[in-house]
Amino acid sequence: MASIMKVEHLTSGYEDKMILNDISLEIPSNQISIIIGANGCGKSTLLKTMARLIKPSAGQVTLYDKPISKMAPKKLARVLGMLPQSPVVPEGITVADLVGRGRYPHQSFLKGWTKADYEAVAEAMEMMNITEFADRPIDELSGGQRQRVWIAMALAQQTDVLFLDEPTTYLDITYQVEILDLLTDLNRKYGTTIVMVLHDINLSARYADYIFALDKGKLIAEGKPSNVITCDLIHRVFNLRCSVMCDPVSGSPSVIPIGRHHVQTETEEAAVAQLELV
């Protein structure tokens, strides 16, 4: 599989605390990759370091075989976009204004707004079905609509690679599915390489072409969901006993968690037996 981005021996984190420890991986091009892992395992740190929001203390990240640390910020931003977990909404900003701000890396002060800019914004809004809200203030939109506006902004940036840090958090299940469908449309229509952090394992297994599983700052498994999502892996990553079934809708693996209550005896025994096997 061709890769668009390579991460080599990456160690990264914050001043006092290193979170990622010697991670190496390759992001497959034109695919949707999803990073999974427990809270605090370094998913977001990995995404941010790959987007150059955090400077790694060791190792390097290359995009199209060029180290991103050596690229000019605007040049990088024309190829790689990143939607952080909680961007700030300037109060009173309209949908069109916000989406238009995604054009920043393509503009220069002297040239201002070009035809390409207007077209990119119109196209991004069209794709995210928000054209009808174009001149409405963001404050008036629902959570799902807002998230579509942010994705449209990232889309207007017209990058080959798009990172998203938990794009579905705080959304109702309907909107979660809607957002993931739209991202899949984007991937299929333009071949955009998408890398995102998601909390929901089942949606990850369904929507990912490729999964990276992280535990305590280490990459412990990667591959197609059907190969990676196993009882053993879920137990290692989340310290959770579970049963893995085939999702009747998509055919992807589906994780059924096993807690201390509401567990039928046969399942319990089967699960214990399965764990002992591995």
Place this chain on the structure above:
Amino acid sequence: MMQNQVKQMHTPKYFPLLLVGTLVLTVLCIVASLAFGSRTVGWNELLDGLFRPAVQSYEADIVRERVVRTIFSFMCGAALGVAGALMQSVTRNPIADPSILGVNTGAALAVVIGIAFFNIATASAFIWFALVGALLTAIFVFGIGSLGRGGATPLKLVLAGAATSAALSSLVMALMIPRSNVMDQFRFWQVGSVGAGNLDSIFTFLPFLLIGLVIAVVTAPSLNALALGEEMAKSLGVRTGTLKLTASFAGVILCGAATALAGPIGFIGLLAPHLIRLVLGPDQRYLMPMSALAGAIILTFSDVMGRLLGSPGELEVGIVTAFIGAPILILLTMKVKVRGL
């Protein structure tokens, strides 16, 4: 979709209306500032003073003097309006203002030190002392505000500014009270007045104003990106560190220069950008130039009010802006929510 439609969506809805409105107000302000004062000048004398340099009369001379005063007040208002807009954008704090961040007090302290120990008296000496004071204070406040977790958060910056401002004003007092000559010179300056503006101060001011305004307009698109948060801005390709430094520098020289020549005038930096944001929304590319215009209009209007209210003498403009500004700001915060950034 039609391109014109899209283009229209990217121009704030009320921009044409506001532009016409501010231009009309500008003309009105200029006429009022030339005509009104301790002695009201009629239409003919106004034209004499402006366009007939051969005519020598007391009224014509008054008008000619008021021309300088009006230009100076427009410049100060524009500088303060843009300085406020810049500081609010950099700190992403709607109530950031040169006076709240302590920058004005820093400039004041430097001027007092200059008067007390270096016998400064000219506009250019005032400006350099005030600028150094403003810059050092800005660096100090940003430094303190950035300590601890999370870097320079808006709240920490405002707290650092308030604390620094309080400490510096007590130093100003300590320096002034034992020196009656400094007190006399400083007292007038301390209130904030555009009446003392002369050609010398206009020419001293001009380069600082131009540099500040150019930086404000050029950085506006990047400030638009910064408004979406530090991380979003970085991933859009903004060098956030450089941007914040440049924009703060422009803000500091604008308010430092204005403060040096006119004295500390409050509220313009707060009021002008908020009024514009209320009408146009948060696009910095429109906010910067329009805040300059709004600041100029508000300050000149306040100056005219001060001359009328204080007649036969005059009320310094710093007192008037505080009187006009405070209630309007309270109204803004209560009735319409003050637009965040």
